[in-house]
Amino acid sequence: MDDGVIKFSLEWREGEAPNCEGLGDLIHWRDRMYDLGLIGHDHKYDVGFGNISMLSRKDQFIISGTQTGHIPKLGPEYYTEVIDYNIAENRLTCMGPVKASSESLTHAAIYEANAEIRAVIHIHHDQQWESWLNKIPTTDENVPYGTPEMAYEIHRLFNENRSMNVLAMAGHQGGLIAFGKNLEEAARPFLEVFA
Numbered sequence: 001m002d003d004g005v006i007k008f009s010l011e012w013r014e015g016e017a018p019n020c021e022g023l024g025d026l027i028h029w030r031d032r033m034y035d036l037g038l039i040g041h042d043h044k045y046d047v048g049f050g051n052i053s054m055l056s057r058k059d060q061f062i063i064s065g066t067q068t069g070h071i072p073k074l075g076p077e078y079y080t081e082v083i084d085y086n087i088a089e090n091r092l093t094c095m096g097p098v099k100a101s102s103e104s105l106t107h108a109a110i111y112e113a114n115a116e117i118r119a120v121i122h123i124h125h126d127q128q129w130e131s132w133l134n135k136i137p138t139t140d141e142n143v144p145y146g147t148p149e150m151a152y153e154i155h156r157l158f159n160e161n162r163s164m165n166v167l168a169m170a171g172h173q174g175g176l177i178a179f180g181k182n183l184e185e186a187a188r189p190f191l192e193v194f195a
């Protein structure tokens with residue numbers, strides 16, 4: 001398990017906690033995923049897993065901070081806004097009290113692939129991951145998380161299936177990502193199996 005390592009070049013502008021419409025919803029759904037054990041902290045590897053984001057304006061989104069998986073109730077001070085990114089150059093800029101999740105570039109790739117998507121949730125669940133692998137859209141097992149290669153891999157999957165709402169990352173143990181027009185829709189594939 002290699003969650004939590006930021007693999008892109010990150011410019012972090014320290015600033016205020018995000019404060020925008022819909023933030024309460026983001027907090028609600030993140031804590032719901034935590035309660036279901038889908039976002040959390042792996043004690044064996046001592047690493048946080050899972051993250052959540054919502055679009056705040058065009059090409060910008062608010063995402064949970066890196067290494068926050070152990071916190072049961074995640075307040076606004078643990079979120080940050082991605083204000084710029086470039087997949088090809090493998091770099092990202094965020095502004096807020098914490099550094100953006102190491103999966104931020106993957107979230108960016110999803111928003112870029114389909115303009116209707118406004119919310120993304122990444123969780124870990126080994127059993128469900130095994131049962132979904134290659135039955136739902138699945139990224140190549142040789143592609144690691146949080147890299148430009150993963151972003152391109154996700155774009156490839158969208159080209160094959162524009163209406164997909166959940167995908168598995170074969171090269172990222174337990175890794176599943178769901179998305180939708182809003183957070184409730186993004187959470188649905190997970191709620192259907194876990195709630």
Ligand SMILES: [Zn+2]
Nearest residue numbers: 003049050175
């Ligand atoms: Zn992950």
